Amino acid sequence: MHYFDPPNLVALFVLNVVVISLRLGRVAAIWSALLSVASFDFFFIPPLLSFAMSDTQYLFSFALILVVAWVTSAVGSRLRADARIARAGERREAAVARVARDLSGAHNSAQIVAICRETIAPLFEAKVALILPDSTDSLLPPKDGEFADLSVAQWTYSHSQRAGLGTSILSAAKALYLPLKAPIRCRGVLAIQPQHQTSLDRPDDNRLLEACCSSIALALERIHFAGIAQETLVRIEGERMRNSLLSAVSHDLRTPLTAIRGLAETLEVTDLPQNERTEVASAIRHQAEDLQQLVTNLLDLARMQSAGVRLNKEWHPLDEIVGSALSRLGPALAKREVRTELPIDLPLLEVDASLFERVLINLLDNALKYTPPDAKILIRAKAVGPSMYCFVEDNGPGLPPGDPEQFFKPFVRGKKESAISGAGLGLALCRSIIGAHGGTIRAEAAQPAGTRFEIRVPLGSPPGIEKEDAA
């Protein structure tokens, strides 16, 4: 005891109080100060082991310890509060950065909706719904935002002002509606309904929400303009396609028309013997038939390329469509050897029968036009795994040299300006029809000679048929 004078002991107690008040806050600091004063008095101030005091100067030491405890605890708690705020700010900044990063990668509004649900909702511990307008500027009900009131949202959207919970407008609403203001215009409304009553009242929550809203608005606007740019590209491409179509078709249309007109005028004015008249008339008929084929392909191609083409898909047996195509080509095919190899147990196929028939007609028509009269034609099909394969083969001279893919582009023909009619539309049409059915079509050399066209279409799952009771 003689080594420690009371002043040293006081310093020890002060140290203790300072440490506690920095660490544990004001209440603990006051208690530790009182406890220190009491134990100092009890153990070290004469008379020992009593709370009585012989020297009043110790009262001053007690007061000093209390003041130190008070001041240091105040400083400590402020430091702790600052640290907490700094940490929260950091977390928020990270959250905003994450939202902004996710949004910058979004390609469509569905992705933005998902980001709202997955990132923004947990951040505010709230239900969030993104409400977007349709083309006529009226808002569409969101998919998973049943809580959102569309009429409040519509007000927010048309006035570009927040409304609902915690605002002065329509404050009876259960959710807060924030306009998504982008540089050019308002792009939609964010509805947010907190799970705890007051959680959106804090000013920094509000700032965070504003930051999220402007990120979403920017992302929506970006997607909007990206969509417009895409449409413009498609339109330009379509325009170019139409122009090449027109120039190519005008040649192929004019040729048979010129022939028909000339032949008809021949019949009109000249005094031909009967057998020649018949020849001229049958030439007119042939030209008209070619013209018909061309016009049919052209109309089908235009139909396939017009926006929103609707396929009239039903379940058909392939042999019915093959049969119909063969009978439609009837007289032209009559002199040719055409074989079909269609297994009896071939599953039904979900296709637009008229269009699928058109594919077969075009392939058969090609085989007729580009092979010598003694070449054989074979139509066969098989189902392998999830696909049906249908082949149209001939043993003619085969494909002209070059990549077979080129013939599927409109207006490419094996031989330029060939005397054989047809605008090279046929295979392009086949490709766009098969493509619309989710399948593929390609050409390859057949073995040992000739050409083979392979059509692959997905099988899907055919509808069941109730078995008939055995007779």
Add this chain to the structure above:
Amino acid sequence: MNKPRILVVEDDADIRRFVRIALEKEGMIISEAETAEDARIDSACRRPELTIVDLGLPDGDGKAFIRELRTWSNIPVVVLSAREREEEKVEALDAGADDYLTKPFGIPELLARVRAQLRRAAFLNPDQPASPVIRFGNVRMDMATHEVTKGDEVVHLTPIEFRLLAALARGHGKVLTHRQLLLEVWGPGYVLRPHYLRVYMVNLRQKLEEDPTRPKHIITELQVGYRLAF
């Protein structure tokens, strides 16, 4: 045999012209109408035995004319229609038409359809009592005993297959739409299941046709219906 009277309802003069020339060469008597209104008057006072109707008429719908005609007459009606309009053909057939020709059509096709329909009309209003036996190709079907033979062999058909073949045979060359056949053979619950019909048709063709992919008798009118050719 007296000459059959044919009414041609078509607004295009050139189409009327070649149809008239072709049919007159066959020894038929032709009257022409340009509009549905003319057609109504003509069909009532001249009592034709067959009518050819274009579906797109300037003063209204050919289908409406067919429906009206069907309230008092069962003469064969052949419809002229453009290719893309499968639904229109089906509607016209459901309204009471018997066959259709797709524009552009050729004269041989036209004559074949007209002759088939005239034969059919003669068959439906026979001079002698009807026989329960129907023949097409080398197939013979007895409606009374439900016996079907192909050449000398007996063909076993399931009850539905027989009902289907019988429905086609009763049509006697008339194009029957999917709806009409489903209704007659399976009943109203099956009208929206055309794949039933198609699967049974495949079976029928397997059993009765020489080459099922190039049928001579059980003819598919794609997206429209079926027809039995004799």
